[in-house]
Amino acid sequence: MLDIPFWKRLLILGLVALGLLYAAPNLFYNRVEQHNDAIAAVERNGFETPDEAAARAGWPNWLPSGLVNLGLDLRGGAHLLGEVHVQDVYKARMDALWPELRDALAAQRDVVGAVRRVQAPDGQLAVEIGNPDQMAKAVEIARGLATPVASLTGAGQSDLAISANGNRLSVQLSEAEKAATDDRTVQQSLEIIRRRIDEVGTREPTIMRQGKDRILIQVPGIGSAEELKQLIGTTAKLTFNPVISRTSDANARPGPGNVLLPSMDEPGVFYIIEESPVVTGEDLTDARPSFDQNGAPAVEFRFGPSGAKRFGAYTSANIGQPFAIVLDNQVISAPVIRQAITTGSGQISGAMNVEDSTRLAVLLRAGALPAEMTFLEERTIGPELGQDSVDAGRLSAVIATVAVVAYMIASYGLFGAFASIAVIVNIILILSIMSMMGATLTLPGIAGIVLTVGTAVDANVIIYERIREELRAGKRVVKAIDDGFSEAMSAIIDANVTSFIAAAVMFFLGSGPVKGFAVTLTIGLVTSVFTAIYLTRLLIVFWLEWRKPKELIL
Amino acid sequence: MAFRLKLVPDNTSYNFFRWQWLTFGISAVAMVASVVLILTMGLNFGIDFKGGTTIRTESPTAFEVGDYRQALNELNLGDVSITEVFDPSFGTTKHVAMIRIGTMDETGSVTPEQLNEIEAALQTVDPQVVFAAVESVGPKVSGELIKTAFYAVGAATIGILLYIWLRFEWQFALGGVVALVHDVLLTVGLFAAFQLRFDLTTIAALLTTLGYSVNDTVVVFDRLRENLVKYKTMPLIDVMNLTVNETLSRTIMTAVTTAIALTAMLIFGGDVVREFVIAMLWGVVVGCYSTIYVAKNIVLWLGVKRDWSKPDPKEKAPGEDIPAAFRDAP
Numbered sequence: 042m043l044d045i046p047f048w049k050r051l052l053i054l055g056l057v058a059l060g061l062l063y064a065a066p067n068l069f070y071n072r073v074e075q076h077n078d079a080i081a082a083v084e085r086n087g088f089e090t091p092d093e094a095a096a097r098a099g100w101p102n103w104l105p106s107g108l109v110n111l112g113l114d115l116r117g118g119a120h121l122l123g124e125v126h127v128q129d130v131y132k133a134r135m136d137a138l139w140p141e142l143r144d145a146l147a148a149q150r151d152v153v154g155a156v157r158r159v160q161a162p163d164g165q166l167a168v169e170i171g172n173p174d175q176m177a178k179a180v181e182i183a184r185g186l187a188t189p190v191a192s193l194t195g196a197g198q199s200d201l202a203i204s205a206n207g208n209r210l211s212v213q214l215s216e217a218e219k220a221a222t223d224d225r226t227v228q229q230s231l232e233i234i235r236r237r238i239d240e241v242g243t244r245e246p247t248i249m250r251q252g253k254d255r256i257l258i259q260v261p262g263i264g265s266a267e268e269l270k271q272l273i274g275t276t277a278k279l280t281f282n283p284v285i286s287r288t289s290d291a292n293a294r295p296g297p298g299n300v301l302l303p304s305m306d307e308p309g310v311f312y313i314i315e316e317s318p319v320v321t322g323e324d325l326t327d328a329r330p331s332f333d334q335n336g337a338p339a340v341e342f343r344f345g346p347s348g349a350k351r352f353g354a355y356t357s358a359n360i361g362q363p364f365a366i367v368l369d370n371q372v373i374s375a376p377v378i379r380q381a382i383t384t385g386s387g388q389i390s391g392a393m394n395v396e397d398s399t400r401l402a403v404l405l406r407a408g409a410l411p412a413e414m415t416f417l418e419e420r421t422i423g424p425e426l427g428q429d430s431v432d433a434g435r436l437s438a439v440i441a442t443v444a445v446v447a448y449m450i451a452s453y454g455l456f457g458a459f460a461s462i463a464v465i466v467n468i469i470l471i472l473s474i475m476s477m478m479g480a481t482l483t484l485p486g487i488a489g490i491v492l493t494v495g496t497a498v499d500a501n502v503i504i505y506e507r508i509r510e511e512l513r514a515g516k517r518v519v520k521a522i523d524d525g526f527s528e529a530m531s532a533i534i535d536a537n538v539t540s541f542i543a544a545a546v547m548f549f550l551g552s553g554p555v556k557g558f559a560v561t562l563t564i565g566l567v568t569s570v571f572t573a574i575y576l577t578r579l580l581i582v583f584w585l586e587w588r589k590p591k592e593l594i595l
Numbered sequence: 596m597a598f599r600l601k602l603v604p605d606n607t608s609y610n611f612f613r614w615q616w617l618t619f620g621i622s623a624v625a626m627v628a629s630v631v632l633i634l635t636m637g638l639n640f641g642i643d644f645k646g647g648t649t650i651r652t653e654s655p656t657a658f659e660v661g662d663y664r665q666a667l668n669e670l671n672l673g674d675v676s677i678t679e680v681f682d683p684s685f686g687t688t689k690h691v692a693m694i695r696i697g698t699m700d701e702t703g704s705v706t707p708e709q710l711n712e713i714e715a716a717l718q719t720v721d722p723q724v725v726f727a728a729v730e731s732v733g734p735k736v737s738g739e740l741i742k743t744a745f746y747a748v749g750a751a752t753i754g755i756l757l758y759i760w761l762r763f764e765w766q767f768a769l770g771g772v773v774a775l776v777h778d779v780l781l782t783v784g785l786f787a788a789f790q791l792r793f794d795l796t797t798i799a800a801l802l803t804t805l806g807y808s809v810n811d812t813v814v815v816f817d818r819l820r821e822n823l824v825k826y827k828t829m830p831l832i833d834v835m836n837l838t839v840n841e842t843l844s845r846t847i848m849t850a851v852t853t854a855i856a857l858t859a860m861l862i863f864g865g866d867v868v869r870e871f872v873i874a875m876l877w878g879v880v881v882g883c884y885s886t887i888y889v890a891k892n893i894v895l896w897l898g899v900k901r902d903w904s905k906p907d908p909k910e911k912a913p914g915e916d917i918p919a920a921f922r923d924a925p
Binding site for chain 2: 421
């Protein structure tokens with residue numbers, strides 16, 4: 042075990058050197074971070090300001106510039122866990138289906154009789170027909186509107202579940218379609234949240250799906266979870282709906298197919314509008330802040346071709362009628378149509394200031410969240426607390442290392458020094474691997490590193506104790522060292538595999554800080570086995586070859 | 596020349612089984628006591644598991660918890676607890692309080708308006724107070740977190756059980772796992788006894804302790820297996836004593852280095868990780884003890900196959916079960 046071929050020596054020392062190189066940027070954290078930020082800004086904006094150029098020059102381009110990503114608890118920032126109300130989409134789908142179903146059934150009025158939409162739970166569309174004995178025909182018509190489910194698991198199944206009872210026909214989404222829709226809804230929400238956060242341009246946000254209908258959002262450097270919530274908690278669902286009437290009665294009964302919505306800027310005023318919109322925000326191709334003819338802040342928007350066509354057709358058929366611009370279930374304004382709008386562009390004005398109009402434009406451009414979100418977990422960590430934690434973590438890691446090194450040298454002398462070198466290299470390797478992976482270091486992660494300092498020597502201790510025994514048994518130095526290493530191997534592997542099991546469990550079942558801890562722990566296990574077995578052995582071999590000792594006191 | 600710090604002499608021959616009934620009894624009593632403590636006193640669950648909101652305030656001037664409480668009482672926040680955080684590293688210009696507000700409703704979080712009210716109310720008492728951290732967790736998530744935490748500890752235990760079983764024998768696996776359960780119970784018991792905050796990071800500490808404790812056990816088992824083959828005729832109890840004596844130096848050495856590192860973290864790591872470090876430090880002590888006095892006792896009582904190179908002596912040799920009268924005459 043002690044004849045290490047030259048290429049292996051080179052490989053071991055090479056890996057250590059590489060580790061040093063990749064850990065180095067963390068020593069100059071601020072400078073490297075500014076360098077990286079400047080590069081990102083240049084990529085985003087396409088030009089470089091003198092400040093950015095200076096920041097970029099602060100760290101040589103040819104050096105690695107990966108940094109250990111500091112977690113929210115170390116940097117400060119906001120953390121949100123949101124739940125997407127996937128059921129919202131079922132209702133929207135049914136409301137959109139209604140005009141289609143109505144027209145299809147109306148075409149067969151002679152057979153099925155009069156058609157009327159009746160009250161039904163959300164996510165269900167219930168229709169009463171005049172001739173119950175012709176229900177089979179009505180079901181057939183409804184079935185004609187169904188399409189196959191577009192997902193792998195639900196392939197071949199219909200997207201609508203249709204049932205009939207007396208004169209009542211109910212339609213809802215089939216289970217397979219619900220599953221497919223849920224998945225789409227969450228994906229879409231994820232994408233829209235990402236776009237909204239990117240528009241604000243903060244550093245490295247984490248936006249990921251968690252479980253079936255949850256989204257985890259972590260944004261470092263943002264002031265509070267509240268701010269973040271305002272940005273992504275707004276649905277920004279924009280629709281243009283026909284107006285039935287205007288009322289001041291908050292309890293007015295809107296009738297089936299209609300809804301009663303409050304006005305945004307006139308308190309006490311309500312509008313009864315048709316629930317099915319003429320055009321929705323999804324048809325928008327652009328939105329930007331501007332001013333209306335009175336100089337008040339407004340948002341200018343533009344429809345895509347199909348939206349423009351529908352909007353044109355509706356406005357030309359309803360000149361003189363009011364129509365409502367609805368944002369998140371509030372009527373922003375309800376202007377009267379003066380002429381057909383066929384150009385596909387328009388303006389939203391109402392009670393807003395410049396800030397509001399800018400935000401509304403951002404939200405409209407990024408698109409509406411397909412469903413509402415509620416927040417199950419919110420955390421804000423102030424930057425000072427983060428800095429304090431980093432300082433405390435660093436101090437305790439240094440003290441722990443010094444104390445362990447002193448103890449090891451006192452116990453094993455020169456071999457203790459070898460083990461200490463291994464421990465220090467081990468910490469550097471952990472940091473370098475984390476920098477390369479872009480892994481996030483959290484507060485428990487620092488505790489994990491400190492713990493690794495303690496346990497990393499374990500493998501060395503097992504080996505050294507074994508060597509001591511072999512020496513006591515009267516073996517010669519080289520033989521004792523050789524046997525010590527090989528005999529200790531099985532214990533070292535067993536010990537590390539069991540720790541690895543615990544770390545793996547933490548990674549797969551844990552969330553947030555626990556996961557971060559598991560990552561540090563796992564990296565620490567791998568690097569400590571490397572340093573304890575390979576690096577220490579190499580150092581000992583160098584020493585053996587240099588001094589050719591006849592005896593060893595351990 | 597060489598001075599060597601040796602906490603354990605070179606050749607020891609302690610009889611670790613002399614007091615086996617006493618030590619095992621102590622362990623059993625400690626386990627029962629932990630369960631009783633957990634059931635009667637309950638755990639001081641953090642918001643991860645309980646839901647609600649915590650606010651960490653920092654102020655350069657000293658404050659009275661009573662004043663804070665009075666300021667907040669007027670806001671009708673329901674269940675509010677305020678604790679002052681003491682830490683030697685703070686100095687005189689940093690005064691920290693933790694305010695915990697119980698779950699308000701389904702969403703569990705304090706609304707932004709309420710947060711503003713709380714901040715305003717506290718600022719009337721102490722104008723320089725700032726919110727260093729605000730965290731809230733809804734009851735829906737907290738319930739799930741408890742469940743996952745249980746699964747995590749369970750899954751880790753089963754994983755370790757399987758691994759030891761595959762690498763050794765079922766007696767070892769059982770001994771190792773009893774030791775694990777012992778360590779987990781005693782750690783959770785400590786948290787109940789001193790009402791330390793029990794949250795997600797505590798679970799992480801618990802799992803790490805699990806890894807450490809089993810690490811320790813496995814190293815001893817590994818040597819035990821080796822010795823069982825080496826000393827085929829020595830009684831099991833003596834082989835075990837020999838094994839523990841042989842590995843004692845390593846056990847103490849590793850425990851001490853780990854404890855040194857953790858103590859540094861305990862003193863200088865700040866109050867945010869204190870509970871986490873306490874759990875691990877205690878885990879190291881208990882883990883060490885359970886390796887020697889719990890895991891091995893179980894293996895001793897269960898008995899173990901002595902020699903892997905030959906068939907189990909308990910298995911009968913061919914023809915042995917045939918009554919002598921029917922065997923072929925010699």
